[in-house]
Amino acid sequence: MGEVREVDAAEITRVVRDLCMQINYTVPQDMVDAVRRAREKEESPVGRQILDLLIRNQELAAEGEYPYCQDTGSTVVFIDVGQDVHVTGTDLEDAIDEGVRQGYKDAYLRASIVGDPVFERKNTGDNTPAFIHTRIVPGDQIRIQVDAKGGGSENKGRHAMLKPSDGIEGVESFVLRVVAEAGPDACPPGIIGVGVGGNFEFCAMLAKRSLMRKVGQPNPDPRIAELEADLFEKCNALGIGPQSLGGTQTVLAVHVEMMATHIASLPVAVNIECHAHRTGTKVI
Amino acid sequence: MPVEILEDGRKRIRAPLSDDDVQQLEAGDVVLVSGVIYAARDAAHKRLLEMLDAGEELPFDPAGQIVYYVGPTPERPGNVIGSAGPTTASRMDRYTPRMLELGLKGIIGKGGRGPAVRDALKERTAVYMAALGGGGALAALQIRSQEVIAFVELGPEAIREMEVEDLPVWVVNDCQGRDFYTQAVAPWRRDDLLPEEFRLGAGG
Numbered sequence: 001m002g003e004v005r006e007v008d009a010a011e012i013t014r015v016v017r018d019l020c021m022q023i024n025y026t027v028p029q030d031m032v033d034a035v036r037r038a039r040e041k042e043e044s045p046v047g048r049q050i051l052d053l054l055i056r057n058q059e060l061a062a063e064g065e066y067p068y069c070q071d072t073g074s075t076v077v078f079i080d081v082g083q084d085v086h087v088t089g090t091d092l093e094d095a096i097d098e099g100v101r102q103g104y105k106d107a108y109l110r111a112s113i114v115g116d117p118v119f120e121r122k123n124t125g126d127n128t129p130a131f132i133h134t135r136i137v138p139g140d141q142i143r144i145q146v147d148a149k150g151g152g153s154e155n156k157g158r159h160a161m162l163k164p165s166d167g168i169e170g171v172e173s174f175v176l177r178v179v180a181e182a183g184p185d186a187c188p189p190g191i192i193g194v195g196v197g198g199n200f201e202f203c204a205m206l207a208k209r210s211l212m213r214k215v216g217q218p219n220p221d222p223r224i225a226e227l228e229a230d231l232f233e234k235c236n237a238l239g240i241g242p243q244s245l246g247g248t249q250t251v252l253a254v255h256v257e258m259m260a261t262h263i264a265s266l267p268v269a270v271n272i273e274c275h276a277h278r279t280g281t282k283v284i
Numbered sequence: 285m286p287v288e289i290l291e292d293g294r295k296r297i298r299a300p301l302s303d304d305d306v307q308q309l310e311a312g313d314v315v316l317v318s319g320v321i322y323a324a325r326d327a328a329h330k331r332l333l334e335m336l337d338a339g340e341e342l343p344f345d346p347a348g349q350i351v352y353y354v355g356p357t358p359e360r361p362g363n364v365i366g367s368a369g370p371t372t373a374s375r376m377d378r379y380t381p382r383m384l385e386l387g388l389k390g391i392i393g394k395g396g397r398g399p400a401v402r403d404a405l406k407e408r409t410a411v412y413m414a415a416l417g418g419g420g421a422l423a424a425l426q427i428r429s430q431e432v433i434a435f436v437e438l439g440p441e442a443i444r445e446m447e448v449e450d451l452p453v454w455v456v457n458d459c460q461g462r463d464f465y466t467q468a469v470a471p472w473r474r475d476d477l478l479p480e481e482f483r484l485g486a487g488g
Contacts, residue, residue, distance in 0.1 A: 044472060050416070057419045061367075066421035070357050070367040070440075108366055110357040110440050121327065123439050152372045152395070152417070169479075176482055184465055185372050185395035187417035238482065239472030243394075243417060245454065246468035276418045 005082075005140040007284055009089035012079075012142065015282045016099025016130075019146040020075060021107035023278040024067040027058045031252075031277045034215040038189055038242075038249040047247030051189075054242070054275055069276040072109035073148030075100045075130040078212065082139035093132055101126040112151065133205070142284040145212055153190055153274035156182035159204055162266040171196055171268050172231060178270040179235050179251065184244030187274035191215060192235060194256040195269040202259060203267035210255035211273045219256055228254045290316075296450065300348030301389040303409040309455050311462035315413060316450040317392065321350040323444035325371050328435055329379040332443075336382065343434035343443055347387030352448075353394075355440035356430075357420070365427045365446075367420030370394040373412065377401050384408040392453055396465055406461045413453035426451040 035058070039051040061068035077096050081087070089095070104111060104127040113128065114121040137143075158178045162170045175194055182188075195206025218225035231254040241247020252275070261267060286305040288296040295309065298319035309315065322344055324332070335342055353373055357366030373393030380391065381404040389410050394417035397405075405412055415423060426448050434443040456464045475483035 046468070053416055053419055053422060057416075057422045060421040060425075065360060065363060066424045067357050067367040068421060069418045070355060070369050070420035070423075071371070072357060072367075108358045108360050110355065110366070112355075112440070123441070125439065150418070155372065173479060173481065176479070180482060183396055183469075184414070184417070185374060187394065234477060234479075237474035237477035239469050239474065241469065241472055243414070244396075244465050244469060246470075246472045248472060274418055 004084055004086050006086050006088050007142060009087055009092065009095035011284055012087070012092065012095040012144065013099040013102070015144050015284060016077065016096050016146060017103040017106070019144065019280045019282060020100055020103025020109065020148070023146060023280045024072050024107060024109055024148055025061050025064050027061065027068060027277065028279060030215040032058060034252040035275065038252055042242065042247050042249045044241055044245070044247035046245045047242045047249060050242035050245065051249070067107075067109060068278065069150060070110060071112060071150045071152065071276070072104070072127070073150050073278065074113060074154070075127055076147040076149050076208070077130045077132045078145040078147075078209070079132065080135045080137045080143040082141045083136050084140035085142055092134070096130050096132055097128040100128050100130045143281065144284070145279060145281040147212065148278040150187070150274050150276050153186040153272040156186040157207070157269070157271045159269040160267070161200070162268055164264070164266045166266055168227065170266070172234065174268050175231055175254075175270055176234055176238065178272070180238055180240070182272055183240060186272045187276070188240055188244060189242055189249050189252045190275055191273040191277060192231070192251050192254045193271040193273060194231070194254065195271075196256060196267070197259045197261040198267060199262065199265065200267060204269045204271070206257040206259060207269040207271035210257040211271060212279060213255050215277065216253040221258075224256050224258055228256050231256070297390070299350045299390065301350070302348065306389055306409050306411050306459050309411045309458055310460075311455050311458045311464040311467065313455040315453050315455060317350065317413075317453055318449050318451075319447065321352045321392070321446050321448055323352050323354045323356070323430070323446055325353050325355050325441050326375055327438045327441040328443045329376055329383075331435055333379055333382060344445070346383055348389050350390035350392065351383065351388060352392040352446065356424075357440070363424075365424055365430050367424055368427055369418060369420035369423045370415040373397055373414075380404065384410050392451075397457055402457050402461060402463065405457050406459055409459045411455060411459055412457040414456045415451065415453045423451065
């Protein structure tokens with residue numbers, strides 16, 4: 001057992017604020033590289049033009065005047081808190097929301113959250129609350145990853161409880177159907193996050209967490225990596241292409257995460273991330 | 285002139301548009317939009333239709349005009365607007381036929397439209413165009429002015445009158461019922477690599 005380390009909640013606020021401000025303007029290098037790779041490989045002339053525009057959009061956003069996309073997202077925060085850390089000051093979740101509030105205001109980002117889904121749908125005005133996923137992990141550090149998740153691609157995600165007899169073919173068929181039906185609406189090319197296994201809610205989390213990997217980094221399990229490569233080829237064979245104007249580059253990567261599941265179940269979830277992939281990580 | 289054909293084949297349009305103007309725009313055309321357009325998305329459309337139901341006058345007359353589905357980021361001091369790319373059009377599908385009944389001639393968004401909207405575009409001689417989805421920073425550079433004209437309390441979803449200069453878009457659904465997404469994707473589908481249910485039999 002290590003000694004308890006105290007971390008002021010104000011520091012968490014500062015980190016979340018800085019990440020929100022940074023990621024909406026500066027696309028992470030792995031995403032920049034992925035779009036450039038797609039530009040090299042794209043066979044459709046129109047597709048290449050679109051990818052050139054996306055590269056220009058990245059460069060323009062990085063100058064700091066205009067966010068990469070006007071949908072500056074819901075703010076998804078993954079926070080891994082070391083079990084030897086004691087957070088002082090305010091509540092952890094309040095500290096995170098305060099960081100979102102400050103970051104979205106100070107960086108001129110759009111407030112895109114409504115307070116309830118079906119009654120008033122009144123904009124909360126500061127992009128709070130964040131969607132926070134907390135884990136207690138060994139150690140005395142706090143790891144914070146922030147993702148600004150666009151609504152258009154999020155809306156095209158799907159979840160299914162398949163039968164175990166559907167097998168890996170059933171999983172592939174489901175993923176392809178989701179990508180095909182998303183078509184132009186999810187702003188291709190993007191990253192396809194797939195969760196397989198777990199239970200109803202863990203499966204969706206697997207899909208979301210898979211998007212937080214470096215773009216195109218294969219799953220360490222070679223069987224899963226093979227499935228990723230196969231799905232990558234098949235998704236691109238759909239021909240949707242950049243902006244669904246036809247082409248060979250429909251997806252930049254397919255990430256699959258798996259976990260144990262019930263003897264009766266084969267849950268599958270697909271969470272799509274558009275080319276506006278905005279994420280960043282900091283360790284306190 | 286509402287529709288100008290440029291040397292490279294692109295077309296420049298400027299509202300108000302007539303039926304004749306719309307008929308010159310075909311699925312797949314690259315179009316540069318200039319002049320005044322109206323920004324409105326989900327919440328604004330809901331309000332507009334509620335106003336129609338209540339017999340109230342709308343904050344702008346859609347006849348001949350172009351609506352842009354956009355909710356921009358707040359502008360930095362000294363800038364006209366923030367990032368301002370298109371939002372997903374299909375969410376407006378249930379409002380669109382009534383907007384077309386009022387004479388709306390052009391719509392800019394991103395993504396596909398449902399069959400009811402495609403039929404209504406044909407019936408009412410109107411056109412749906414897609415801007416670069418996720419290209420919000422680039423789109424901002426084509427906007428010369430903006431003014432909130434209604435529903436300021438909706439923040440990013442308020443209705444804005446915008447003046448744009450050469451905002452690039454693609455004609456997706458023209459007034460003859462064509463769908464450019466369907467046309468564009470088919471030649472690139474690799475039937476040989478896909479399970480049967482995804483094959484189009486279109487070659488490529």
